[in-house]
Amino acid sequence: MLTVALFASIFAGxxxxxxxxTPNLALDLEGGTQIILxxxxxxxxxxxxxTIDQAIAVIRQRVDASGVAEAEITSQxxxxxxxxxxxxxxxETLDLVRTSAQMEFRPVLVMGAAxxxxPAEDEPAAEDGAQDPAVEDGAEDAAAAEDAAAAEDAAAExxxxxxxxxASPDSPSDVAYYVTPAVQAEFDALDCTLPENRTGGVPGDPEKAVVACDLEGLSKFILGxxxxxxxxxxxxxxxxxxxQTGASTGQWVVNLEFTSKGTPRFTEVTTRLAxxxxxxxxxxxxxxxxxxxxxxxxxxxxNGQAQISGSFTRETAATLANQLNFGSLPISFEEQSVEQISATLGSEQLEKGLIAGVFGLLLVVVxxxxxxxxxxxxxxxxxxxAAVVTYGIIALLSWxxxxxxxxxxxxxxxxxxxxxxxSFxxxxxxxxxxLRDGRTLGAAIEKGWERARRTILASDAVNFTAAIVLYLLAxxxxxxxxxxxxxxxxxDLLVVFMFTHPLMVLLGRTRFFANGHPASGLDPRRLGVDVPHYAGRGRVRQPETQGGSSTTRQPVTVGAPGASGQTIAERRAAARAAQAAAAPPHDPPTTVDDAPTDGRPEGSDR
Structure with a gap:
């Protein structure tokens, strides 16, 4: 039933x-995309x-969190x-690799249209915080002409x-100190509607004001x-x-929580900005x-807990959370090349590995x-x-x-x-x-299962522990x-407990196996059921026969009277006597008259 449910889920998917x-294949078997940073x-x-090792660790965390397995990340x-x-x-996964994700919190000094x-257009934005002032259609050409004229004048000045x-700022939000003429000119000339101005880059000087666009090209900022x-x-x-009442807003957000060091600083910032x-x-x-x-x-x-909201989707919010959760790269990287790679070598190795696996499986079967x-x-x-279940689980995990x-x-x-x-x-x-101890097949299956179960569990526990340690350290x-x-x-445990043992119980009820057919693998004569053998703890198993066929065997304690009423020493003496009787006749030895066995003179009282 478990196997049916497993594959039913896959078919439904x-x-x-x-x-x-079919399971998804890794880079060495399928090929993929190679990015050099x-x-x-x-x-x-x-x-x-x-710094390279630290960057590799951060990129690996990002890729693993995106759900991509078996990625290869190395230095060159x-x-x-x-x-x-x-x-x-x-x-989204490629962006996780490309993006440095260096995060900063800066106060907003000036905000304007993209x-x-x-300067005349920018002043109202600094005063009232308008995020996207409308531009009338008839004024676009005039604005463009003014910008061109301003650019020509700036070139000559x-x-x-x-x-x-x-001399010094009153706070990080001090516009008079941080918004210098150079910063203001850069802000005025910036066009955030152009895609090339929204590709990001290296963060600016952390001690100075910077000019930046937003992601969607709707606004631009001067930041402290x-x-x-x-x-x-x-x-x-x-x-x-x-x-605040716990009702969902229906908008995707990113929730941030600051460290113990960052919480008091964030409290100080929000106290000033509020x-x-x-x-x-x-x-x-x-x-x-x-x-x-x-x-x-x-x-x-x-409390150091903030929330970032905006035009997020489920995917973009999750991507941003992953970027922030795994920290920043120690240095900024740029993409040098992107190319598709094949899996020719891996395919050849897979073919040889499968041949080896099939050969090993045939040896086990033989x-x-x-x-x-x-x-x-x-x-x-x-x-x-076991093969079918393993294949199904891997296919399900791939999905x-x-x-x-x-x-x-x-x-x-x-x-x-x-x-x-x-295990089998x-x-x-x-x-x-x-069966050698004289039990019937049904009893042998149950008793044997009790003994084998402990051994199988102990063996598989060792294997599983080794796999966990190897997975965590490698x-x-x-x-x-x-x-x-x-x-x-x-x-293996699932198959042995849920398939092999129940199947053996069913087979034990058939005549073919219960009667010990020579081809069953449980033939009493082949197992030595009719041969006395040492059973441990000073005991010997002796079969009892009825009509020439073996039925049951009873233990005989070594040194104690057995089923025949003789001790082991007596049986050995009888065996030697029988061997002597079977020997060829020869001249009898010289004898003396019989005497009492206790060594006393003839005719004496006992």
Missing amino acids: TRWGDASL RPVAEAEGRVTSE GGNRIVVGLPGRPSE TPTT EPPSDEPGK PVEIPGSEIATATSGLGTT TSTPPLNQFAVVLDALVISAPSVNEVIP YSLFQYRTLGLVTVASLLV VQGYRLSLPGVAGIIVAIGITAD IVYFERIRDE VGGVRGFAFTLGLTTLV
């Missing part, structure tokens, strides 16, 4: 979902082996990172000054210095927003030099049939059931969890053939031992081997 009857020019001097040349993703990864502006208007770095985020999760006028009451969440959200602060947030006769067919049937089968994973499945066959051999040998392909090894160990 193929009809109403994106499931497949190199540090940006500004970060070249900070590249070390430690000491300053580049090679990321291999199996199959055709989604754009198009290029003049001296560059605007970058000196602040006062960094007040809280992204490293102070403890956790980030995505979900549907809720009101009493400011728009847009100075807003703080910008900046990701790779792009503003992903600029929420207003209406009250002090003392041994089982030779050693256990018809009983060996139970081993074959159990192996087939619901994004699991991908790699070449090391195939090796783990091949190794499991021996583990599974070993232990069980069969326990049954045969009980990376890459070795984890694939550990996963399939642990999976097939659990399948």
Whole structure:
């Protein structure tokens, strides 16, 4: 029933979902996409082996969290990172690899329309916080002409000054100090409607004001210095927003929780912003030099828990949460190349591995049939059931969890053939031992199962523990081997308990096996049931015969009278006497008259 339910789920997924009857394959068996990342020019001097290793760890966490398994992430040349993703990864997964995800929280100083502006157009935005002032159709041409004229005049003039208007700032929201003429000119000329201005980049100087666009190109900002770095985020999760009464808003949001160090700093920031006028009451969440959200602060947030809302979908909210949850890359990278790679070498190795697996399986089948006769067919049937269940579980995991089968994973499945066959051999040998002790087949199956069950559980527990340790400590392909090894160990237990033992109980009720047919593998004569043997603890099993056939056997204690009323010494003496009687006749030895056996003179009283 479990197998039927398993494959019914997969068939339902193929009809109403994106499931497949075949498991997804990893990079070494299917090929995929290879991305090479190199540090940006500004970060070249900070590249070390430690920063590369840290960046690899962050990228691996992001990729694993996106549901892509068996990705290969390595360093190249000491300053580049090679990321291999199996199959055709989604754009969201590729963005997780490409994005540095360096997070900053900066106060908003000026907010305006996304198009290029003049100082006169920008002043109302700084005063009333208008996020997207409308531009009348008739004024577009005039505005364009004014921008062109302003650009010509600026080319002939001296560059605007970058000196602040006062000696020191009153706070990070001090517009007079941070909005220098140079910053204002950069803000005026920025056009956030152009896609090339919304690709992100290297974050600006954390001590100075910066100009940035939002993700969707609807607004542009002048932002103050960094007040809280992204490293102070403890956790980030995505979900549907809720009101104060607990009702769902129906909008996807990202929930942030700051560390113990970042919480008091965030409380200080929200205390200042809550009493400011728009847009100075807003703080910008900046990701790779792009503003992903600029929420207003209406009250002090003392517990370090914030919520980012905006035009999120379920996928984009989850992607952002993953980026923030796994921290920032130590340095910024840019994409050097993207190419598709094939799986020619892996396919050849898979073919050879499958040939080896089939050959090993045939050896197990031949041994089982030779050693256990018809009983060996139970081993074959159990192996087939285990193979079907394993295949179904891997196909199901490929659908619901994004699991991908790699070449090391195939090796783990091949190794499991021996583990599974070993469980059946232990069980069969326990049954045969009980038959040698004189039990009927039905009793031998139950007693043998009690003994074999403990051994099988202990053996599989060791294998499963080893698989867990290997999975936790290893990376890459070795984890694939550990996963399939642990999976097939659990399948072995499932098959032995749910299939092999019940099948043996049913077979024990048939005449073919119960009567010990020579071809059954349970033939009493082949097992030595009619031969006396040592049973341990000073006991010898002796068969009793009726009509020439063996029926039951009773234990005879060594050194005590047996069923024949003789001790072992007496039986040995009788055996020697019988051997002497059978010897050829020869001259009798010289004898003396019989005397009393106790050595006293003849005729004396006892």
